[in-house]
Amino acid sequence: MPQPGASLLSYRASIPLSNHALVRLAELIRTRRIERRCRWRRLDPTRQALLVLAHLRNGDTYARLAAGFPIGTITAWRYIRESVDLLATLADDVHAAVKRASQLAYTIVDGTLIPIDRVADERPYYSGKHKQHGMNVQLLADPVGRLVWASPALPGATT
Numbered sequence: 001m002p003q004p005g006a007s008l009l010s011y012r013a014s015i016p017l018s019n020h021a022l023v024r025l026a027e028l029i030r031t032r033r034i035e036r037r038c039r040w041r042r043l044d045p046t047r048q049a050l051l052v053l054a055h056l057r058n059g060d061t062y063a064r065l066a067a068g069f070p071i072g073t074i075t076a077w078r079y080i081r082e083s084v085d086l087l088a089t090l091a092d093d094v095h096a097a098v099k100r101a102s103q104l105a106y107t108i109v110d111g112t113l114i115p116i117d118r119v120a121d122e123r124p125y126y127s128g129k130h131k132q133h134g135m136n137v138q139l140l141a142d143p144v145g146r147l148v149w150a151s152p153a154l155p156g157a158t159t
Contacts, residue, residue: 015050015057025049028086042071043079051076052083097149101140107148108141113156124155132156 029045043051051069054060055076060068066076092100101107113127113134125133134156140149 015054017053017057022046022049022053025052025083025087028090029083032082032086042075043069048079048083052080055080056084092149094149097140101142101148104142106143108143108145109139110141111136111138114153116156124157127156130156 026045026049029048033041033045041048047069051065054068055062055065062073062076062080065080066073069076071079113130113132113136115132115134116125117133125135127134127136135153136156136158137153138151139147142148
């Protein structure tokens, strides 16, 4: 929310992703809308895919995305949640990922803490190692660094 008397500035930005990623996600969104018989949405599937990729790649906040795509903050959140759920259906489950990883020369296992605002029940989300609240995600990658599997987001205190 801008300060009183401040003006809202906008600018164009680029996202370092292939056009294929945008087209593929837009197709998934379009197919889901047809399945659900959605008659109208504020953004077409391609613009929704662009919004989601901007969030995932650049970490833009819902408020910034909402301002850039002339929609409400809640709508931005809903579009991102819906699209991430669609992408999650494409991912391997842990058993398929382990089977795929067993065929590789070696795998990379790593984790990251995604910072979050405090929550009501703070204890499980506080990472003593990072000295902040967050969600812990574990990753399995191939030798080139391509993602094979990612865990669900776990409380930050999870090791």
